[in-house]
Amino acid sequence: MSELRQPFQRLGRSVTERILRLGFAARFFAYMLVHSGTALRRFHLTIREIYFAGVLSLIIILVSGMFVGMVLALQGYETLQRYGSSEALGVLVALSLVRELGPVVAGLLFASRAGSAITAEIGLMKATEQIAAMEMMAVDPIARVVAPRFWAGVISMPLLAVLFSAMGIFGGYLVGVQLIGVDEGAFWSQMQASVDFRNDILNGVIKSVVFGIAVTWIAVFEGYDAQPTAEGVSSATTRTVVTSSLAILALDFVLTALMFTGGNAR
Amino acid sequence: MNRATIDIWVGAFVAAGFAGLLFLALKVGNMASFSLDRTYDVQAKFANIGGLKPRAAIKSAGVVVGRVSNIQFDNQSYEAMVTFTIDARYQFPKDTSAKILTSGLLGEQYVGLEAGGESEMLPAGGRVRLTQSAVVLENLISQFLFNKAAEEKEGKDKK
Numbered sequence: 001m002s003e004l005r006q007p008f009q010r011l012g013r014s015v016t017e018r019i020l021r022l023g024f025a026a027r028f029f030a031y032m033l034v035h036s037g038t039a040l041r042r043f044h045l046t047i048r049e050i051y052f053a054g055v056l057s058l059i060i061i062l063v064s065g066m067f068v069g070m071v072l073a074l075q076g077y078e079t080l081q082r083y084g085s086s087e088a089l090g091v092l093v094a095l096s097l098v099r100e101l102g103p104v105v106a107g108l109l110f111a112s113r114a115g116s117a118i119t120a121e122i123g124l125m126k127a128t129e130q131i132a133a134m135e136m137m138a139v140d141p142i143a144r145v146v147a148p149r150f151w152a153g154v155i156s157m158p159l160l161a162v163l164f165s166a167m168g169i170f171g172g173y174l175v176g177v178q179l180i181g182v183d184e185g186a187f188w189s190q191m192q193a194s195v196d197f198r199n200d201i202l203n204g205v206i207k208s209v210v211f212g213i214a215v216t217w218i219a220v221f222e223g224y225d226a227q228p229t230a231e232g233v234s235s236a237t238t239r240t241v242v243t244s245s246l247a248i249l250a251l252d253f254v255l256t257a258l259m260f261t262g263g264n265a266r
Numbered sequence: 267m268n269r270a271t272i273d274i275w276v277g278a279f280v281a282a283g284f285a286g287l288l289f290l291a292l293k294v295g296n297m298a299s300f301s302l303d304r305t306y307d308v309q310a311k312f313a314n315i316g317g318l319k320p321r322a323a324i325k326s327a328g329v330v331v332g333r334v335s336n337i338q339f340d341n342q343s344y345e346a347m348v349t350f351t352i353d354a355r356y357q358f359p360k361d362t363s364a365k366i367l368t369s370g371l372l373g374e375q376y377v378g379l380e381a382g383g384e385s386e387m388l389p390a391g392g393r394v395r396l397t398q399s400a401v402v403l404e405n406l407i408s409q410f411l412f413n414k415a416a417e418e419k420e421g422k423d424k425k
Contacts, residue, residue: 044269051272055279094294159283166286169294188293196321197295205287 025221032147032220035140039147046148046155053114053149053216054156058163060113061106065164068101069093069171076172077180089182090191093172098195098204099260102165104252107211110157111244115219118149119240122223123233131224146220153219157212158205165204203259210251215244304354305332306390310364311345316400318366318375324350326379331356334377350377350394359384363396375400 039046076092122145125131131141169191176182195201219240226236315337324332332352340347352358361382368375379394388394 044273047276048269048272050276050279055275058279058282098290098294156279159280159286162283162286162290166289166294169290191294193323195295197291201287201290201295 021225024225025217028142028221028224029217032142032150035143036147036151038140038143039151045144046151049148049152050156053110053118053152054160057110057113057156057160060109061160061164062167064105064109065097065102065167066171068105068164069097069168069173070175072096072101072168073172073175073180077176077182086180086182087186087190089172089176090187091194093176094169094191094195095200097165097168097172098200100252100256102168103161103204103207103211104248106161106164106208107157107215107248108245110153110160110212111215111219111248112241114153114156115215115240115244116237118153118216118219119223119226119237120233122146122149122220123226123228123236126224126226127228127230127233129228142224146224150216150220153216154209154212157215158208161208161211162205199260203255206259207252207255210255211248214247214251218244218247305351306354307335308350308352308358308388308390308392308394310348310350310394310397311340311343312348312364312366312397312399313345314399314402315346315348316366316375316402318348318377318400322374323376324352324379325376326356326358326381331379348377357387358382360386360388360392361396362388362394363398364394365398366400368401 072093073089076089077086080086080088080092122131125141125145131145134141134144173187177184177187222236222240222243226232318334318337320334320337322334323330324334332350334348335351336349338347338349339345350364358379359382361384363380363382365378365380366375367378382396
């Protein structure tokens with residue numbers, strides 16, 4: 001009998017644990033928002049974290065944005081010239097970057113570059129009992145350590161996504177116009193005619209803000225919730241990257257479905 | 267690293283981010299190409315607008331002079347009521363005609379304005395009386411098939 005019961009018990013336990021953790025994460029998020037007054041009043045704490053999360057991610061974001069744009073231009077030209085519409089290359093590169101690839105790829109890179117670092121840092125602080133020491137000194141670790149990192153992530157992410165898109169379009173211009181020889185005027189003017197500031201660019205920025213919130217929330221929560229051992233920190237870091245990548249891709253689908261409803265319902 | 271250096275880097279990062287957004291807005295998007303600061307609205311009724319969408323271009327002699335700002339269904343005449351927002355620099359005579367055209371075979375639809383000969387100009391909030399509907403491909407094809415069938419029938423009758 002017990003052999004039959006065991007798998008169900010395990011399934012039930014793991015489901016309950018997941019739900020429990022989700023509830024804790026939500027409570028943690030609310031607590032962090034309520035106590036982010038310190039992070040915003042002593043803004044240099046947040047600026048320091050923007051440096052680590054944003055400025056240090058800049059190189060990888062710019063280089064990958066450039067390459068993504070260049071590949072888009074090459075592949076797009078390959079397909080478009082079959083239909084004799086290679087002038088639409090600018091539209092293809094700009095729209096796919098601004099709407100999708102900019103926020104999503106920048107979000108994935110941000111999750112693996114900055115999110116993992118945030119988790120590892122907070123997890124190690126917990127493992128070396130720095131967080132416990134702060135609590136002993138009546139310093140709220142969530143206000144002092146967690147909230148500045150969260151706000152730094154939320155501020156950095158849209159900036160990084162915008163820079164990724166801009167760099168990608170520049171890369172697409174380099175390959176499309178300079179290397180392949182698409183007409184420069186058509187490249188820019190067709191792009192300007194079909195990229196809308198509110199519907200395309202601002203929606204992309206909104207996406208990246210949502211991804212920034214999701215990624216940094218997951219990162220700080222995993223770090224704060226990590227087992228205070230070397231093994232626990234390493235598995236928390238892995239979980240951060242996996243969960244936030246999945247969250248970005250799932251949220252992207254939901255946001256796209258909400259924002260771009262076939263073009264008729266603008 | 268001391269605080270001033272970090273501040274400089276973060277400041278440069280934020281500035282670069284906003285410069286990127288500005289680049290997207292001005293060079294990639296259409297913020298600069300058509301300024302909507304001084305415009306006037308004109309309305310026109312079409313029997314069928316086909317695939318015309320809000321924000322479609324309004325061209326006269328191939329030059330973009332405005333955008334379609336609103337499309338509504340008029341429940342009195344059962345026609346489409348299209349509002350054009352035209353740049354105030356361009357004035358058109360009262361008997362101007364509007365057509366819904368397609369750029370290329372499968373391209374976007376836009377409104378073409380053809381100036382008339384009258385000396386009085388269209389006022390703001392005026393109405394373009396002469397309109398021509400969009401060409402609906404399905405109607406064309408069915409017309410063609412219908413004619414073809416009629417011809418065949420005629421041929422048989424002569425025998």
